[in-house]
Amino acid sequence: MRITCPHCGARDSREFSYLGDAKMAAGKGDFASVYLRDNPAGAHSELWQHVMGCRAWLEVERNTSTHEVLSIREAGK
Amino acid sequence: MSRLPNGGLIDRTRTIPFSFDGQSHIAHPGDTVASALLADGVRLMGRSFKYHRPRGVLTAGSEEPNALIEVGQGAHKLPNTRATVQEVFAGLQAQSQNRWPSLRFDLRAGLDVLHPFLGAGFYYKTFLWPRSFWHRFWEPLIRRAAGLGRISALPDPASYDKAWKHCDLLVIGAGPAGLMAALTAGRAGARVVLADEDFMLGGRLNGEALDVGGMAGADWARQVVDELQSLPNVSVMPRTTITGAYDGGTYGALERVADHLPDTSPAPRQIFWRIVARYAILAGGAHERPIAFPNNDRPGIMLASALRSYLHRFAVLPARRWVVFANNGEGVRTAHDLLKAGAEVTLVDTRKEAPPETTCRHLPGAEVVNTRGRQGLKAVELRLANGDTEWVEAGGLAMAGGWNPGVHISCHMGARPVWREDISAFVPVENAVPGLEAVGAANGDFSTHAALKAGAEVAAEALGVKPVDLPKAEDAPIEITPFWQVKAKGRAWLDFQNDVTVKDVELAHRENMQSVEHMKRYTTLGMATDQGKTANTGAMAVMAGLTGQGMAATGTTMFRPPFSPVQIGALAGRQQGANFKPERLMPGDGFARAHNANWLEMGLWQRPSLFRAEGERTWRQSCDREVKMVREAVGITEVSTLGKIELLGQDAARFLDRIFLTPMKKLKPGHIRYGVMLRTDGFIMDDATVARLAEDHFVMHPTTGASADVLSHLEFCAQLRWPELDVQIVDASEQWAQVAVHGPKAAEILRGPGFMRFANMEIAGVMARVYGVSYSGEPGCEIAVPARYGAALLGWLLEQAKALGGGLYGIEALNVLRVEKGYITHAEIDGRVSHHDLGLPTPEKDFIGRQMAARKGLRGPELVGLKPVGSAKALIGGALLVEGEFSADNVQGHITSAVFSPTLGHMIALGLLQNGRARHGERVRMVDAMSGISAVCEITPPVFIDPKGERLHA
């Protein structure tokens, strides 16, 4: 997989680490936000960090059935 | 000798000696092991997997299922090597495999007689009783018979590399289609990678007597390759197999750099490339199909295209008398080529309406119904159109059953190919791999003209450039009438290597293993080393005939990467053995090495475990001395592995207050606090000290093992959770060397800022950050200096410590010191422990993990101290704390850390125990079933020395 980091350009996904559903960023620390997941087969907004690059957390929209990357933006902005 | 006097793409001026099963042979440059053996009259090259049937070459390529050999000796031995691909080099030693005692006389060939009882899935139906008989008797018997080649079990001495390549266009296959694609893109200035698994580029043009652009096809190919090699923007990669298509236009590629050279070559044997391509063109050609007829597996029976390759490229005519068995126009082409080479030919064409042919004996509507010749074909039985049968003497039989486009790479991302009735073949679907398009024979366009045209046009369209002019070439359509299997008595092979016959597919059908996946798994069809390239379509056709569903509905199984098998060594590259992971060294690493340190792995770090003094024979002697030294004088140890994270900004205090369970907001500048942070699920993530250097500047020291995760967590919170807070996070872990100086005499070396206080101080002329923290319970401090001064600082400290009876200590002593003091590590906070378990109160303020930490289930076993009672001496890490009989239900906790305390003179331990805090003074039994030791312990508070901390504040 390749992820185009807004700061660093297109890189192999091995430069990034994965956290999961982007909803977790706004989670209030309650049961549902910590434990329950939509887990869709299809478009999924998720959080990746460019750990071997600029260390920015990115919100990547990706199709979980095809691995096609649909959009990427810096998370929290 | 079967070498023709003229022709071929071999260098007859030179000879290369090699051996097969100890027999000497001679080859020419340009030969494969298979072509050289055929030239020397050797037809028997292998044995099949299950029935150990004698086998010769079926193909002339990487899809070869029969002629697998071991190349090399000892640790260099490479099993399952395709003789049809392996280039001959001087001194090459090849052995046949899967036979005993010899290839000609293989005792296990006796299994062939038992075949009625050994059909598909026979093992599922028997060996059921008695219970352990399967595992103890039958399975070892089956295992011994299974497998193909032998692996040496010695470390692979070869070296391999891995590398990246980026290009605009990746062209897979350098046949007519691929060459035209590369030429179109290359002349237009695009970055092109042209990869082909063969050592000679040109694809089928090298194996046919076809003209392109008014010259021999092979010559045309050579010309184009020369031009491509002259273009700086084109990488021409022979001996390079594209192994798989992955997401984002990434392809795996295996370049065999030195497999055609002796083992002594200094080059890496192979390079595994990851190629990132904007576009890719799949021009890998097609694989010819065999036809299923009784005893179609004898040495001498091969695919017609393979035979033509041996004729034209290698100038080998493997036999004088041939039967050509075809269901399409390739039969005539093969017959003509054979006749030209001086062979005698009988052309058996299953098509009753085949165009008449007068150059040889031509039998339209006839079939091959049997063959003879145990170790090599001797005769072929024909059934003529009128039903008569006759035996024809023949040493070779060429099968032309039609072509399977090489769709494999197009299927690597989950797409399945579609059946095209007009050409009787599966072809790739559009967009099967984003950015990849199949052309030429790989796309079902079998004529040379069509391949040339599609290659140029598709490349031009992808890159938005002009296609190069087409050279003139043949444009014959494939005239095929599907014919898959001869209906006659006897076993007809579908999967040659795994010995799957038509009967096995019929049995699978009878037993309701009718879906292609069930059939594959039940019969093992398509699971051979060619991943079904030679077997699958024929078997699907047999199954389609039985179910009456037709090919389109029957479908295919999944093709998975790699396209052809790849050595694990190449996939690993240099990241193996000692280089498996990087090594992290502390700034004082050299210093410690110069001072007799013993070493310990801690994650990626190398840390001194102890510093052995003269006369010490066991680690315990050194460790005990070092502990006493710290408790009685002063000890120096490097702690640079700790995380060192700087937090800056107006809101840094508020940020840390939310991160930590421990309140941090009111920490004063110049002060330090110990704190615990939780994960969102309420369990402890890590503990750390936090120093406030200034109003808007903090330094946090998370533990060695957790610091990377803690850093990501902090960045997550700063960037995503609370972007409104003014806080910047900088990881300075590598920038600072940090050394701990502790003991009652530490102050004589350096009077620090005091316990849990911070100060910037000048030490030996270097500005240092001095933290008044202790992990040993002794007074002192940790001194941080820029990493380049680490060794100097250690030297300066050691010199003074020595004068005070102190010295260096390692991680073993540090561990004893911290257990004596009841300080925790990740042995205690192992990800399943909550702050309740440690006895930490829950503050009023908000912090990450607050809600989830309040759950009932997070009140688990509690941190306690343990010491042995009575005559028992040993406490063991990982031992269980048990109430009553030793059983899972009675387990109440376990020992997390156990050490011998030289200060107290006996063993002590930390543990987690149900309701432990209320049980101080009570007893519990420790059981270590692994060593058989069981001991009664007293439950104590987790702090063994100086519970009030008087030493620290002294």
Place this chain on the structure above:
Amino acid sequence: MKYSVLEILRQGLTGNKGWQPLWRNPGPKPAYDVVIIGGGGHGLATAYYLAKTHGIHNIAVLEKGYIGGGNVGRNTTIVRADYGQKGNSAFYSHSLKLWQGLSAELNYNVMFSPRGLLELCHSDGQLEAYNRRANMIAAQGDQVEMLDRAGVRAYAPYLGFESARFPIRGGLLQRTAGTARHDAVAWGYARAADRLGVDILQKCEVTGIDIANGKLQGVQTSRGVIRAKKLAICVAGRSSQVAGMAGMRLPIESHVLQAFVTEGLKPFINTVINFGVGHFYISQSDKGGLVFGGDLDGYNSYAQRGSLSQVEHVAEAGMSMIPALGKARLLRSWGGIMDMSMDGAPIIDKTHIKGLYFNGGWCYGGFKAIPASGSAYARLIATGSLPDYAAAYRLSRFESGHLINEEGTGAQPGLH
């Protein structure tokens, strides 16, 4: 038709024409007592135990593709009972006992082969953690022993002892663990269930779950509406989608895990070995292929294929553990959809909908769990309560905090 040596001889002498189908291809009935969604190992085993142990025969197993086509046919076939957390150790201990008699029970050779499992340790800390695990296994009554470096060397001399980045310090050995033939498990249960009257409906995809007043009514399928008194979800990998049809949101993420097999080689590795630094595990099949796997790719995926970086990563670990592997060729790699729960342990429970049951979240552990999972799930469906050995696998544990976290990594499935 009973399978035996005699039957093989009899059929072999008469052209193998008399073998019967392993299971029938019935059409769906309008209604069943129990409908099981998912014709994988767990679903087929559940059907078998419902019929065999609990006397319920009016059962349908619905499979959207072909039976055994999911994770039961895509795993690395390892069977072990080496868990350190109480709920897990009880369950897998029971499962291992069922494996030992499974071929005889099903009259189908699932080739369970207790060839041993060795887990390597590379540091003091790891040795202590494994010692604790070994003690738990022993407390559960299962066979286990700890080996030192010399012991490991004697047991598996081909491991990388020289110039290793993380030298081998010892290992945990369970001699009763091993491997089984994965497809045979699905087929064996299917055949046995079919003989007890269970309808196996292939190419029958569930498209909706009918619920009225909090009570289950039946399912909509690609082969029509089927009414059911009880509906059992058993679709590892697709749990979120199917449970979603009943309005449930689960503590589960779907991840990709790759598995690998080499070309056939003469016997070389006669046991199962697990690397202690990074995930890597390997065994050799009866056909001669080295079967191995590694870590999750680490991101949500339903694609049943993984990334090249993980392939390389696994090869690096493999070479570091067994330096001879360099000369073995990788033949095929594939991906399965892992039903990763938030604590790494599975779920077998009732749901808030009357008549609807859930079984999923098996993470890496699904294959070896099949016999115990099937028998526990059958018991739950038939009697309303779970047996003791599976009692920890409640769905409610996430809310109450009674987690079974073998790795201690928290609610982040990619790290389990």
